[in-house]
Amino acid sequence: MKFLREKIDKIKPHFTEGGRFSKLRSVFEGFETFLFVPDTVTFRGAHIRDSIDLKRTMTVVLVALMPALLFGMWNTGYQHFRSVGVEAGFLQMFLFGLVKLLPLIIVTYVTGLGIEFIAAQIRGHEINEGFLVSGMLIPLIVPIDIPLWMLALATAFAVILGKEVFGGTGMNVLNPALTARAFLFFSYPGWMSGDKVWIEGLTQGKNVVDGFSGATPLGLLAQNQGDLLPSFRDMFIGTIPGSVGETSTLAILIGAFILIVTGIGSWKIMLSTLGGAVFMGLIFNAIGANPYMEVPFYYHLVMGGFAFGLVFMATDPVTASQTETGKWIYGFMIGLLSILIRVVNPAYPEGVMLAILLMNVFAPLIDYYVVQANIKRRLKRAAVALNTNVR
Amino acid sequence: MSTPEKEPLLSAKNLKLLTSPVGKNNPITVQVLGICSALAVTVKLKPALVMALSVTIVVAVSNVVISALRSRIPDRIRIIVQLVVIATLVIIVDQVLKAYAFDVSKQLSVFVGLIITNCILMGRLEAFAMSNSPWKSFLDGLGNGAGYGLILIIVGFFRELLGSGTVMGYPVIQKLGLYSAGYENNGMMILPPMALILVGLIIWVQRSRDKSLIENK
Numbered sequence: 001m002k003f004l005r006e007k008i009d010k011i012k013p014h015f016t017e018g019g020r021f022s023k024l025r026s027v028f029e030g031f032e033t034f035l036f037v038p039d040t041v042t043f044r045g046a047h048i049r050d051s052i053d054l055k056r057t058m059t060v061v062l063v064a065l066m067p068a069l070l071f072g073m074w075n076t077g078y079q080h081f082r083s084v085g086v087e088a089g090f091l092q093m094f095l096f097g098l099v100k101l102l103p104l105i106i107v108t109y110v111t112g113l114g115i116e117f118i119a120a121q122i123r124g125h126e127i128n129e130g131f132l133v134s135g136m137l138i139p140l141i142v143p144i145d146i147p148l149w150m151l152a153l154a155t156a157f158a159v160i161l162g163k164e165v166f167g168g169t170g171m172n173v174l175n176p177a178l179t180a181r182a183f184l185f186f187s188y189p190g191w192m193s194g195d196k197v198w199i200e201g202l203t204q205g206k207n208v209v210d211g212f213s214g215a216t217p218l219g220l221l222a223q224n225q226g227d228l229l230p231s232f233r234d235m236f237i238g239t240i241p242g243s244v245g246e247t248s249t250l251a252i253l254i255g256a257f258i259l260i261v262t263g264i265g266s267w268k269i270m271l272s273t274l275g276g277a278v279f280m281g282l283i284f285n286a287i288g289a290n291p292y293m294e295v296p297f298y299y300h301l302v303m304g305g306f307a308f309g310l311v312f313m314a315t316d317p318v319t320a321s322q323t324e325t326g327k328w329i330y331g332f333m334i335g336l337l338s339i340l341i342r343v344v345n346p347a348y349p350e351g352v353m354l355a356i357l358l359m360n361v362f363a364p365l366i367d368y369y370v371v372q373a374n375i376k377r378r379l380k381r382a383a384v385a386l387n388t389n390v391r
Numbered sequence: 392m393s394t395p396e397k398e399p400l401l402s403a404k405n406l407k408l409l410t411s412p413v414g415k416n417n418p419i420t421v422q423v424l425g426i427c428s429a430l431a432v433t434v435k436l437k438p439a440l441v442m443a444l445s446v447t448i449v450v451a452v453s454n455v456v457i458s459a460l461r462s463r464i465p466d467r468i469r470i471i472v473q474l475v476v477i478a479t480l481v482i483i484v485d486q487v488l489k490a491y492a493f494d495v496s497k498q499l500s501v502f503v504g505l506i507i508t509n510c511i512l513m514g515r516l517e518a519f520a521m522s523n524s525p526w527k528s529f530l531d532g533l534g535n536g537a538g539y540g541l542i543l544i545i546v547g548f549f550r551e552l553l554g555s556g557t558v559m560g561y562p563v564i565q566k567l568g569l570y571s572a573g574y575e576n577n578g579m580m581i582l583p584p585m586a587l588i589l590v591g592l593i594i595w596v597q598r599s600r601d602k603s604l605i606e607n608k
């Protein structure tokens with residue numbers, strides 16, 4: 001460690017103002033603070049210092065994503081071998097998924113971080129770590145068969161138009177990972193829905209077992225084939241076709257546990273989103289006008305990307321409501337809208353993506369009214385106190 | 392009339408009337424007028440071109456007519472008079488399109504009729520034609536039509552190329568053999584939100600090239 005510190009201190013002058021590589025200052029800073037706790041101190045006023053900074057926060061989220069990622073790798077292999085009807089062992093399935101998923105992760109990171117680095121140099125900012133999480137989220141919410149160039153394009157779109165034009169990490173209105181997914185969904189719907197893209201090799205028409213269908217639970221329901229739905233247990237554990245990281249509610253719950261225990265993810269948003277979804281699901285169960293509405297409400301919680309969106313997207317601290325009361329409203333509306341969009345408009349099977357993006361836009365408005373209501377209440381209290389004093 | 396000293400027809404000042412709306416004072420990207428039609432008719436380049444041409448003709452001619460009548464129009468009913476002139480011209484353009492370019496006219500559908508409500512027209516009449524000579528108003532109309540048209544053509548070009556893979560109906564992408572290389576058309580380009588994003592990108596490029604357009608906070 002000491003050796004590393006000395007090396008870094010030795011090359012540091014080159015990167016300061018007027019040095020040979022002063023243009024790459026923020027790149028250097030990025031790496032230095034990645035390795036060591038920064039030694040810069042505030043020069044006015046006292047600030048409470050905590051060991052949690054943006055980098056540590058992001059690292060915790062990455063750790064929370066690991067169960068879903070690892071399960072996604074295994075499931076990619078499992079679904080593939082199931083579709084071609086070949087027996088395979090656990091390790092074989094896992095390695096197959098690893099090899100298929102790595103290119104997606106690498107392409108996303110290279111594109112996204114590349115743009116972030118360039119943007120940081122142009123603006124003279126330090127490099128923000130925001131993309132560390134987005135870059136892992138994006139491969140987990142796309143089908144495994146997505147062409148890599150589409151993934152790169154969507155990532156670039158999300159980072160530039162979803163984030164950098166608003167001022168970079170912390171200033172974005174929309175969740176970057178979901179922006180990338182929405183871009184793909186509307187640009188290349190053929191690659192983002194249907195019953196082929198979710199399983200490796202199916203789009204290229206590799207030899208498939210007779211009668212095999214790669215449709216996701218939501219896809220089945222949208223086509224009125226609800227009787228083919230997998231069992232609740234399968235959907236909970238996640239041995240179903242779907243986007244890479246969202247199939248296993250169990251793995252996502254482990255992630256949710258990590259986020260809640262460390263205090264990184266807001267349990268209020270998670271709970272209220274769950275509440276909103278259950279509420280809407282119960283209403284549809286009560287109406288029961290078509291087979292889709294009759295699907296038991298608890299099925300909605302394990303189907304599609306609902307659980308993944310709830311734990312990792314809705315709780316994004318930048319795009320969610322900031323006020324505590326606002327979080328309840330924000331989460332509840334996400335849950336409600338997710339199920340509403342899903343059931344009422346099967347053309348958009350993944351309601352949770354649109355619901356979160358929509359509520360991202362409304363979050364500042366919710367905060368505004370919560371703050372205003374608070375000001376009004378306190379003014380009233382002050383007025384009462386004033387009146388009693390005068391008397 | 393109002394200009395006693397003889398000014399050459401295309402003096403520097405007059406030329407500026409023609410060029411400034413194309414760049415620094417663009418009706419779409421700077422004044423943010425006429426956005427609605429810019430989103431609606433730019434899925435393909437051809438209707439965008441026809442729309443640009445129609446708007447240019449209507450705004451230039453109505454500017455001349457109103458400018459010629461400006462001292463005779465009672466102030467209180469000027470908006471009605473302006474609307475009558477614009478509506479007449481729009482109906483003429485619509486009929487001409489129906490007669491000679493029926494396909495494009497069908498694609499443009501209601502948006503030709505809606506030129507009447509295009510903010511650029513009323514804006515130019517009120518802001519310029521009511522207080523300037525016919526020749527100057529004509530140049531101003533041409534300039535604003537061209538500025539509007541330029542943005543429409545840029546947006547239409549990219550939306551058609553990336554959304555449908557063609558330019559003016561010619562299958563460019565297919566001829567280049569990109570489809571067999573795995574390329575696919577971008578479905579979002581055909582949807583109106585992408586037109587708004589493209590206009591936003593043009594504004595971005597324009598402002599980064601001309602810093603004087605950036606407002607002070």
